[in-house]
Amino acid sequence: MARFLHIADIHLGFDRYDNRERTKDFFYALQDVLQRYAIAAQVDFVLIAGDLFEQRNIQPAILNQAQICFEMLREANIPVLAIEGNHDNRPYGTKSSWLRYLADWDFLILLEPGDVAAGELFYEPWNVETKRGGYIDLPCGVRVLGSYWYGATAPKAIEQIAAAIENLPPGPEHIVLMFHHGLEGQIARYAGALRYDEVLPLRNAGVDYLALGHIHKNYSVEGWIFNPGSLEANSIEESRYERGAYLVDIGAAGVQAELKRDYYQRSVVRLSCTLRGHETLEDVEQVAIAQVQRAIQSNQLNPDDAPIVELRIEGQVGFNRLDLDTRQLQQQLQALSNALIFLLKYEADSVTYASPLSDDASRSQIEQEVFVDLLTANNVYKKRAQALSRGMIDLKNLQLEGRSEQELYQFVETLLTSDSE
Structure with missing residues (x-):
């Protein structure tokens, strides 16, 4: 039996809120997951199914974060197998990326199909000398294959991958494929998702475990398709998704994948209040303060955690909505909650009236x-x-x-x- 850790969408270097501490959260999450569920769990290997980095071009400090984490695994003799995602893939027309750099320095194994148009085989075995290859046969009895970020051409690429798998020489009993794409029906407003029948050729070709990335929400389908979701929430909206890291055992009994969620994550709290239109300007401010205070008293919000907090104010106000000093109120609420980031969503409308008038009104x-x-x-x-x-x-x-x-x-x-x- 083999054991491995499947993670994806780590997004080191995340900087959406222009907050250094929030950027570090993504590093701490990766570091903690690897310590708990790779090193302590004594896995045979780790899979990164795309989007290790938030951007193609990264700062030195972000590269250093990746090296620190992978050095931990290297010291524990745990290989890291990775593919590029849409966030960190090499720009069109270039032959290098930061994942390629990490592979060249033996921090990870970057599995990439060959260039068939240039006369290469689609899947060549991993070469430790050239540090190139599309698949690797591991001593634990698992063959792991890589892929690219294909975008809209993913259905056609799947056909090509399935055909290439069937032409590979005999190898280990179990086949794992990393693929950075999403299935339809998992999240709303996601265009270009794959239908189940479009990925089914991979199972018919012998894939036992399809290790997905790209969608930041955890899901699994029919015991062979698995997507762990992002390690950290990339937005307030994503905080409602279940996500984590898959600790997987694969052997004669099949695939046993357990989603692990107990690791370092910044607390995210979402609050809301609805105004009825009769409140004064001072009333609105007090309603917002009371909402945060109730969240603290009920332990929904713990100021000691320095959480990320969103307060959404909806409904109607009986004054010009622009009279509310949202910046001052946001600062007051951030201090009250000790939030690392406090997002005040002021979406209330001013009350409007329209008296009926006759057509001949002067x-x-x-x-x-x-x-x-x-x-x-x-x-x-x-x-x-x-x-x-x-x-x-x-x-x-x-x-x-x-x-x-x-x-x-x-x-x-x-x-x-x-x-x-």
Whole structure:
């Protein structure tokens, strides 16, 4: 029986929130997973099914993170087998990438099919001297094959891979293929996903374990297709997905794959509140603060974890929605929650009113009703909307008469301080 670790979509160098500590989270997650479920679990090998890096061009510190992790495995005599994903694949027309660099320095084995158009075999065995090859036969009794990132041509590439597998010389009993692509039906709004019948030729060709990457959500299909998901959430939305690392045993009894999720991950907390339109500006601020406080009291949010927090404010507000100082409120909530990153999603709309008007309404009537609607939508003025709207008509007329600014100011001051309606 052989044991291996299957991971994908590690995205070292992730920098979406421009936060150094968040970027380090992806390194800590990889380091912890390898320590727990590769070294401590004494696996025979580790698979990386694409997207080791967030970008094709990486900073020296990010390369150093990868080298630190792979040096741990090298010292434990655990080989790393990898393929490129769409994030870290070599640019078109070039022959090198940072994964190729790591392979040339014996940090990993980069399995790539040959260039058939140039006269190469599609699958050549791994050559330890040239550090090139498309597949490798391991002493633990497993043949592992690699692939490229194929994008929209993936269905055609699968046909080519299946044909190449059937033409390989006899080897170990079990076949594992790494393939960076997703199956349809796993997440919404994902164009270009493969149908099950499009990957079925691989099983017919003898693949026992299809090690996928690309989609950041864990899923498995019919006991031979496995996608662990990303090690860390690349967005707030992804935090709701189950994801992790597969610890796999493969032998005479078949495939036994267990998803491991107990490793270093930054806590992500998603909160929301809905406004009804009667709240004042101060009320909205207090509602937001109370929502975070309740999350802390219920242990949904632990400030000691320095979590990532999202608060979504929805519904309607009875004032100009732009009057809320979201930056100041966000800073206050971040301090309260001790969040590494606090995302305030202010999606509430201002309350709107539209009084019915007859088709023969005069211009003055239309103006009057427009003012009434605007005032009624504001919590401060809605009780005096009728009186204030008449005053605004009078103010307009005074302006048209050419009254002085002082006279206009005194009129407005009297209008706003008056208790009459």
